[in-house]
Every structure is written in structure tokens, then in C-alpha cells.
Amino acid sequence: MAKRLKLDTVYDDEVSIVGISCHKPDYWIALRINKSLHFNLVHLPSDMMISSIEGANPRSFPVFFSSSDETMISYFLIPNHSQEGRLFPDQKIMDYFMVVKGRIRQDDLNGLISLIKKIPNVLTAQNLNRKNIKNIDEFLGELEVFMLELKSRKKKSD
Numbered sequence: 469m470a471k472r473l474k475l476d477t478v479y480d481d482e483v484s485i486v487g488i489s490c491h492k493p494d495y496w497i498a499l500r501i502n503k504s505l506h507f508n509l510v511h512l513p514s515d516m517m518i519s520s521i522e523g524a525n526p527r528s529f530p531v532f533f534s535s536s537d538e539t540m541i542s543y544f545l546i547p548n549h550s551q552e553g554r555l556f557p558d559q560k561i562m563d564y565f566m567v568v569k570g571r572i573r574q575d576d577l578n579g580l581i582s583l584i585k586k587i588p589n590v591l592t593a594q595n596l597n598r599k600n601i602k603n604i605d606e607f608l609g610e611l612e613v614f615m616l617e618l619k620s621r622k623k624k625s626d
Contacts, residue, residue: 485604489591515528517614540571541572557602
């Protein structure tokens with residue numbers, strides 16, 4: 469029987485979560501964020517399977533990713549909805565989550581949120597307190613494993 473490894477990591481200063489409410493499709497909001505924030509969010513080649521959050525059935529969610537070598541910050545845009553259910557059922561008002569991984573100054577994060585709010589059809593964007601998001605640490609661990617698996621697959625194909 470295969471043994472499942474669990475990452476035991478604390479994400480205190482390294483991760484910020486921005487909740488975005490926008491009823492447009494994921495590719496639309498990713499494109500608008502790219503234009504407004506000068507990002508390069510790209511749709512990753514495979515969806516992220518979430519198994520440890522709320523319920524027994526694994527669910528898949530598309531992931532858009534951008535990173536900056538200059539600032540050493542990575543950005544992930546992930547919808548809260550899939551055909552199988554919500555990523556975070558307790559965050560009903562949020563349609564998307566932008567995970568900001570890396571040390572970002574609070575005023576830079578506030579500026580990012582302000583620019584997202586100015587995008588047409590974005591109803592709101594706000595910095596979410598991770599303590600108020602159920603299962604956030606499990607999700608962040610699964611996101612870390614997902615990215616490592618993608619890198620491993622890419623190295624094998626090169």
C-alpha cells in the first residue's frame with residue numbers, strides 16, 4: 469500500500485491569500501489581472517486535485533501561475549468553484565483566491581488588491597485572514613506538492 473506523505477509546514481509570513489469576487493470565467497479574470505498588474509499568469513497544464521479538504525471525493529481545480537525572479541514572489545490564481553464543489557465552502561462570497569507566496573510588504577499587497585478592485589466586473593477583493601479559512605494549511609501543503617510534481621514531470625519530459 470502506498471504511503472501518503474504530509475508536509476508539516478508553517479506558512480505564517482510567506483503566504484497571503486487574496487479573495488476575489490468576480491462572476492466572470494477564470495481565463496477572463498486571469499487575462500485582466502495580467503493586463504492590470506503586468507503579470508504573466510498562465511494556465512498550468514494539469515488541474516490540481518484536492519483530496520484533503522471537506523469531503524472524501526477528490527476535486528480538481530485549474531491553477532493559473534506567475535512568478536517573479538526579481539522579487540522571489542509567486543502568484544497562484546485558483547477558482548473557489550469546480551463541477552465537484554467549492555474549494556473552501558466557508559468562503560461563499562469569494563469566487564477566486566490569489567495565493568501570494570513569498571515575502572511581500574503590506575503596502576505592496578494593498579496596492580495589488582487596489583488594482584484588482586479596479587478591474588471591471590470585480591465586485592470585491594480583500595486580504596483574507598488565513599486563520600478564518602478552514603483547512604487552509606492542508607490546501608497550501610497540497611499546492612506545494614502539486615507544484616513539485618509539475619516540476620518533476622517537466623524535468624522528465626525535457
